[in-house]
Amino acid sequence: MGKISEPVEKHTVYRKETINLIPSENIMTKSSRHLLCSDIVHRYVNLHRVYGGTNYSDKIIEETRRIAKKSLKQNSRL
Secondary structure, eight states: OOOHHHHHHOOOOOOHTTTOGGGGSSSSHHHHHHHHHHGGGGGGOOTTTOOOSHHHHHHHHHHHHHHHHHHHTSSSSO
């Protein structure tokens, strides 16, 4: 992993020390990176109620929909 980890770390340091004018080049917050690295990210989503054990992902989906609707000021279904 050393041959992969080292350039990744150097890239991270480089991006933190530059002014990124393109939004996709901005550094994510630690809390965002933490969430995207959690185990739940690669688990099934249970939109059609096929899989069991997805109550936490269901809650996440519900909350993100609520936040999206609020931020978009819409009452329609996402």
